[in-house]
Amino acid sequence: MADHLKKAGNKQVHPLDDMVRRDRMPHIWCPGCGIGTVFSACLTAIKSSGIDLDKVVMVSGIGCSGRAAGYTNLDSFHTTHGRAIPFATGVKLANPELKVIVFSGDGDLFAIGGNHFIHAARRNIDITVVCVNNLNYGMTGGQAAATTPEGSLTTTTPLGNPERPFNLPLLAYAAGAAYVARWTMLHIQDLTESIKEAMVKPGFAFIEALSPCPVNYGRRNKEKPLDTLTMYRDKTIIKNGASPLELDVDSRKSIILGKFVDIQKPTFFELYEKIYRPAE
Amino acid sequence: MDFWRVPLDIDAIQVPRGIVTIFEDRCKGCGYCITFCPRHVLNLASRFNVKGYHPPEVIRADDCVNCRFCEIICPEFAIYSTEASPDSPASVPCSCDTIKET
Numbered sequence: 001m002a003d004h005l006k007k008a009g010n011k012q013v014h015p016l017d018d019m020v021r022r023d024r025m026p027h028i029w030c031p032g033c034g035i036g037t038v039f040s041a042c043l044t045a046i047k048s049s050g051i052d053l054d055k056v057v058m059v060s061g062i063g064c065s066g067r068a069a070g071y072t073n074l075d076s077f078h079t080t081h082g083r084a085i086p087f088a089t090g091v092k093l094a095n096p097e098l099k100v101i102v103f104s105g106d107g108d109l110f111a112i113g114g115n116h117f118i119h120a121a122r123r124n125i126d127i128t129v130v131c132v133n134n135l136n137y138g139m140t141g142g143q144a145a146a147t148t149p150e151g152s153l154t155t156t157t158p159l160g161n162p163e164r165p166f167n168l169p170l171l172a173y174a175a176g177a178a179y180v181a182r183w184t185m186l187h188i189q190d191l192t193e194s195i196k197e198a199m200v201k202p203g204f205a206f207i208e209a210l211s212p213c214p215v216n217y218g219r220r221n222k223e224k225p226l227d228t229l230t231m232y233r234d235k236t237i238i239k240n241g242a243s244p245l246e247l248d249v250d251s252r253k254s255i256i257l258g259k260f261v262d263i264q265k266p267t268f269f270e271l272y273e274k275i276y277r278p279a280e
Numbered sequence: 281m282d283f284w285r286v287p288l289d290i291d292a293i294q295v296p297r298g299i300v301t302i303f304e305d306r307c308k309g310c311g312y313c314i315t316f317c318p319r320h321v322l323n324l325a326s327r328f329n330v331k332g333y334h335p336p337e338v339i340r341a342d343d344c345v346n347c348r349f350c351e352i353i354c355p356e357f358a359i360y361s362t363e364a365s366p367d368s369p370a371s372v373p374c375s376c377d378t379i380k381e382t
Contacts, residue, residue, distance in 0.1 A: 014357045031308035036355020188352045
């Protein structure tokens with residue numbers, strides 16, 4: 001039997017049980033919610049990247065996905081609404097040895113925390129941001145968010161959403177991120193590889209993970225969780241290096257997935273050291 | 281496995297076999313592992329777990345090739361697979377564990 005099958009007493013253990021606070025389980029995420037899958041992909045990526053687990057910090061904000069910080073067995077922080085990236089920036093600058101990963105949702109990162117996101121990307125702070133995008137404000141009852149596609153039904157847009165959503169990879173690219181990728185919670189292996197790659201890469205990395213929200217978004221738009229996953233399988237195109245301009249999420253066309261930006265540029269900390277603490 | 285033509289090296293290739301372990305009481309019954317299993321190893325059980333959901337059960341244990349997709353797609357950390365020892369004869373069905381935690 002494989003090595004990871006540890007026997008604690010007479011009990012069998014899931015391979016990721018050492019990364020999770022089992023006493024907090026079961027988690028609050030609804031049946032069919034994709035956050036658990038993205039969370040486990042994230043933990044697998046951290047575990048397989050070979051980084052010392054004492055040097056990994058997970059920061060998350062408010063919302064369903066914000067609970068991840070409390071469920072992981074790593075050093076973690078569950079911050080105030082929208083402020084996951086400022087906390088992560090502070091952690092990284094205070095101790096640059098740490099690998100900081102921000103795990104949060106679209107509402108937290110792009111609605112209330114939108115400004116923090118663009119400025120962290122502009123400064124090229126060396127953190128990894130994983131955004132679980134479920135296309136609405138799931139925890140508060142399914143209101144229209146900054147990422148809700150045009151025409152979608154939500155609690156606050158019962159006749160269809162009149163707004164255009166954010167194109168998150170384009171926003172990250174335009175603000176200056178060094179690594180930008182988008183996957184869905186069904187493309188788990190690609191997502192895990194992407195998170196792993198982003199963690200070891202210096203610079204601001206942004207990974208968007210599309211995820212179903214069966215109870216709020218799915219129910220109002222007549223999508224069962226399995227329908228959403230079938231849509232992820234059938235109506236997505238993997239196109240690495242695609243132009244960020246064509247990456248908008250629109251129900252009338254296919255969603256483009258892949259790794260779009262992967263460039264090397266000096267991080268904020270490197271430039272700061274160069275200017276303010278030059279070598280003698 | 282069904283092939284359009286029989287591969288020339290079919291005798292040399294050893295298809296791995298997996299053992300699926302299910303933590304029944306952690307399951308919330310989303311059915312992702314059942315739907316997306318490439319070998320249709322799992323099926324929805326008719327019984328309920330402690331939370332009141334139908335957990336998956338292994339119906340074709342011998343078909344499991346240890347791809348671990350059920351393990352990585354499960355949002356609940358409720359299922360995983362390990363590789364069965366390759367020397368176990370194919371005629372002997374792989375055992376599959378269902379674990380009840382209290």
